Amino acid sequence: MEKKSGFRGKSYLILFFLLILFWTIIHGQWTVESLLIGSVCAMAILYLNRDLIFTAKEGGPITLSFLFHFVTLIAVLLVEIVKSNIQVAKIVLDPKLPISPCFVEVPVRPRKDFNKVLYGNVVTLTPGTLTVDITNEHYVIHALTKDAAEGLEGSALEEHVLRLEVKE
Numbered sequence: 001m002e003k004k005s006g007f008r009g010k011s012y013l014i015l016f017f018l019l020i021l022f023w024t025i026i027h028g029q030w031t032v033e034s035l036l037i038g039s040v041c042a043m044a045i046l047y048l049n050r051d052l053i054f055t056a057k058e059g060g061p062i063t064l065s066f067l068f069h070f071v072t073l074i075a076v077l078l079v080e081i082v083k084s085n086i087q088v089a090k091i092v093l094d095p096k097l098p099i100s101p102c103f104v105e106v107p108v109r110p111r112k113d114f115n116k117v118l119y120g121n122v123v124t125l126t127p128g129t130l131t132v133d134i135t136n137e138h139y140v141i142h143a144l145t146k147d148a149a150e151g152l153e154g155s156a157l158e159e160h161v162l163r164l165e166v167k168e
Contacts, residue, residue, distance in 0.1 A: 014067070016042050066164060073160040077122055080157055084127040088144065091128075104149040105138040110161055119161040123152065 016039075023038030024030060091099060110116045120131040120139055128144035129152070143149035152158075 010063070012046055014063070015046060019045060069160065069163040073122075073157070073164070076156055076160050077125065080126050084129075084148075087148070088127040091144065099144055100146045102143055102146055102149050103132070104141050104143060104152060106141055106152050107138050108134070108136065109158060111165060115161050115164050118164070119158060122157050122161065126157075 019042035020035070020038050023041065024034070027034055027038065091097065108116055110119055116134055120134050123129050123139070123141055124131045128148050130142045131139055132142055133140040141149070141152055143152070
């Protein structure tokens with residue numbers, strides 16, 4: 001149990017500073033009053049959402065390494081969304097409408113529940129694919145084309161989600 005409190009303390013501290021940074025970006029002022037109000041709001045948010053902070057078993061500690069890999073995942077996701085949008089637009093604008101919708105089962109590689117759900121959501125965010133089901137063994141994903149379905153296993157997005165896994 002004492003390991004849980006140490007994990008939570010570090011996570012709270014990192015989240016507190018991220019919330020303060022977010023507050024100052026949104027508010028646009030670096031005055032003492034602004035930082036004080038932001039600090040009170042950040043503490044209130046953390047207190048009211050204390051049961052939502054993940055344990056090490058559920059998601060992993062929020063460390064600088066985790067945040068770096070998470071930001072990298074977001075950047076790769078944005079690139080993949082743009083590429084998928086272009087591919088879907090080409091398909092839709094083609095008079096022949098060359099679609100070959102299919103369901104595909106992709107093996108689940110992430111171990112932690114947070115990362116499993118994160119990958120399922122990442123797949124759903126990219127146009128042309130939709131995560132239909134997640135089991136312990138595989139994802140069931142609907143793809144607009146067979147090429148899109150074949151590119152799911154071992155994809156760049158999956159590799160970036162796997163980098164979020166913490167070695168225990």
